[in-house]
Amino acid sequence: xxxxxxxxRGPVTLFLAFLALWTAAALYLRAACFRDPTxxxxxxxxxxxxxxxxxxxxxARKFADNAALNAPVKYGPLHDEDSTAHxxxxxxxxxxxxxxxxxxxxxxxSILEGLxxxxxxxxxxxxxxxxxxxxxxxxxxxxxxxxxxxxxPQYPAGDPALLKMLAELENDSSYPAHARKxxxxxxxxxDACAQVSPAYTMTIEDDVIALDGWFHRxxxxxxxxxxxxxxxxxxxxxxxxxxxxxxxxxxxxxxWLTYLVTCASxxxxxxxxxxxxxxxxxxxxxAAVRKLVTPATVLLVxxxxxxxxxxxxxxxxxxxxxxxxxxxELMHKYGCxxxxxxxxxxxxxxxxxxxxxxxxxxxxxGHAVAVDTFMEDWANAQVDDAGEEHxxxxxxxxxxxxxxxxxxxxxxxxxxxxxxxxxxxxxDTPFDYKFELNDPVQxxxxxxxxxxxxxxxxxx
Numbered sequence: 001x002x003x004x005x006x007x008x009r010g011p012v013t014l015f016l017a018f019l020a021l022w023t024a025a026a027l028y029l030r031a032a033c034f035r036d037p038t039x040x041x042x043x044x045x046x047x048x049x050x051x052x053x054x055x056x057x058x059x060a061r062k063f064a065d066n067a068a069l070n071a072p073v074k075y076g077p078l079h080d081e082d083s084t085a086h087x088x089x090x091x092x093x094x095x096x097x098x099x100x101x102x103x104x105x106x107x108x109x110s111i112l113e114g115l116x117x118x119x120x121x122x123x124x125x126x127x128x129x130x131x132x133x134x135x136x137x138x139x140x141x142x143x144x145x146x147x148x149x150x151x152x153p154q155y156p157a158g159d160p161a162l163l164k165m166l167a168e169l170e171n172d173s174s175y176p177a178h179a180r181k182x183x184x185x186x187x188x189x190x191d192a193c194a195q196v197s198p199a200y201t202m203t204i205e206d207d208v209i210a211l212d213g214w215f216h217r218x219x220x221x222x223x224x225x226x227x228x229x230x231x232x233x234x235x236x237x238x239x240x241x242x243x244x245x246x247x248x249x250x251x252x253x254x255x256w257l258t259y260l261v262t263c264a265s266x267x268x269x270x271x272x273x274x275x276x277x278x279x280x281x282x283x284x285x286x287a288a289v290r291k292l293v294t295p296a297t298v299l300l301v302x303x304x305x306x307x308x309x310x311x312x313x314x315x316x317x318x319x320x321x322x323x324x325x326x327x328x329e330l331m332h333k334y335g336c337x338x339x340x341x342x343x344x345x346x347x348x349x350x351x352x353x354x355x356x357x358x359x360x361x362x363x364x365x366g367h368a369v370a371v372d373t374f375m376e377d378w379a380n381a382q383v384d385d386a387g388e389e390h391x392x393x394x395x396x397x398x399x400x401x402x403x404x405x406x407x408x409x410x411x412x413x414x415x416x417x418x419x420x421x422x423x424x425x426x427x428d429t430p431f432d433y434k435f436e437l438n439d440p441v442q443x444x445x446x447x448x449x450x451x452x453x454x455x456x457x458x459x460x
Contacts, residue, residue: 011296018305022312029316035433038250039317048431052438053209053407060109060209067109068144073117075124075150075196087124088200089218089342090193094128094185095137095206102138103207103410108148110210114444116451119215126151126192130185132166153192176368183356186371190348190356202342207410208243211438213447214405216454218242221401222342224328229397237397238347238379241331242340242405245430249334250318263310267302274298324402331400332380337430338372340406351378407435 033039035047050057066072077085091111095104108127112120127149129137134154139145146152155166162184169181186203193201200222204210221240229237251259278293313321343352355378356371369377379396408430 010292010294011300014297015300015304018308022305022308026312029312029320033316033320036317036320037247037431037433039320040315042317047433049436050409051436052211052440053409053436055440056110056113056209056211057106057409059113059212060106062109063113064105064109064144064148067112067147068142071147072112073120076121087196087198088122089215090124090126090196090198090201092126092128092189092193092201092203093206094130094189094203095139096130096185097137100138104139105142105144106409107204107206107208107210108145110208111204111214112148114212114447115215116455118455119451123215124150124193124196124198126153126189128153128185128189128192130181130188132163132170151192153188155188175370179368179370179374180359182371183359183374184361187353187356190353194345194349194353198345200342200344201348202242202340203338204340204406205338205408205410207408208339208406209409210406211435212440212443213450214242216447216450217401217405218342221328221399221405225397225399228328228330228399232397234395234397236344236346237399238343238351238382239375239398240328240342241335241398241400242342243337243408243430243432244331244334244400244404245336246319246432246434247430248336249324251314252334254333259314266310267306270302270306271298274301326402328399328401330397332394332398335376335398335400336372338370338375339408339430340404403438404432404435407432 029039030041033041034043036042037044037047063072075087093104093107093111095102104127108125111125115123125148127145129140129152131137132155134140155163157163166181166184169177169184172178189203190201202218218240221242225237225240229235274293274297277289278298280290352375355374359374379394379398382396383394410429
């Protein structure tokens with residue numbers, strides 16, 4: 001009886017000790033993982049608080065208000081002899097009326113606020129009010145908009161057929177109509193950028209906030225993306241994503257086999273280790289150890305403790321347990337949405353503009369999906385079919401930078417699709433929850449240091 005009682009107490013004591021540790025770990029993860037939208041412990045009411053974004057909005061609005069009174073520096077060569085130079089980057093922002101609500105001032109202000117004059121002169125800004133009658137837009141004619149943008153394009157006035165079609169699309173709230181008009185709008189934006197031949201074109205939506213120092217981080221990320229493309233045997237890449245929706249980067253069901261194999265491998269490794277410990281001829285075994293490693297102990301460890309630990313691991317969320325490393329990495333899957341993408345200019349002229357024009361002006365309405373889905377469908381089809389070294393590889397390399405450089409703050413849809421209402425963030429809003437943890441003092445210091453090291457100047 002005493003021997004049997006001792007054998008029973010061993011597994012019970014082990015389980016109670018494990019349960020105490022498991023409970024402590026669960027409490028810790030509950031506090032640590034509440035910002036991960038893929039976590040069981042996700043608390044949206046706390047995670048979705050606009051802290052850094054609110055601070056940045058204040059800076060952006062102050063900059064825009066000042067710009068309305070005193071025109072800030074715009075794109076232009078640093079020296080007279082550089083008159084043939086082209087911008088490093090064209091920032092293309094399309095904006096549609098949200099019927100009394102607008103984010104454009106905050107977006108444009110956050111892009112420009114904090115830039116040194118030498119940085120601003122390297123950037124060409126295009127802001128397009130995407131209406132046949134631009135006066136219906138809330139920001140039409142605003143002095144801050146005219147003083148901050150380098151270009152304010154319009155639809156081609158000499159094409160009555162196009163204007164008629166656009167007017168019809170504006171009054172059609174269906175998704176296919178929105179998708180078709182969106183491609184035309186992007187064509188106008190990209191064409192305006194193409195006229196100044198930038199090295200890169202960045203398309204952003206009109207409801208995002210950029211962090212202080214986004215430009216120097218972007219330059220570093222573009223250099224890294226170009227280098228990694230070369231390592232993959234490509235001359236260039238399709239785009240660099242500067243924002244993505246973390247909700248899509250969880251434990252996706254498409255990867256179930258990977259999870260199953262990993263979990264099975266862990267259990268198998270445990271069985272091997274416990275088997276070695278319990279085998280009398282094993283060099284790592286001893287009489288004392290063999291008394292502890294009983295069949296009940298093996299069943300408890302492999303059948304109870306390990307599944308509970310795995311369950312807690314998955315409940316904690318992928319981003320909390322396996323956060324993306326800072327830097328630039330491929331993101332060919334689960335990339336969403338079109339809030340911020342940067343394209344080498346050759347991709348714009350060779351692929352994007354021809355594709356958008358062909359689809360938007362097709363008699364059947366073209367491929368009736370939004371631009372982000374349209375681009376991903378095209379990119380996924382670009383597969384090498386020649387050469388053994390790269391056969392089967394995707395030629396349209398899509399990278400993403402971590403941490404993201406912009407935040408999506410829009411909560412009111414511009415086309416009547418979805419459940420965003422009243423300008424408030426909802427569960428359906430793409431959002432980066434770590435963006436709000438940015439420290440404005442640290443970002444400003446980092447930006448200043450880059451200016452001093454790279455440009456030999458401080459802020460002006």
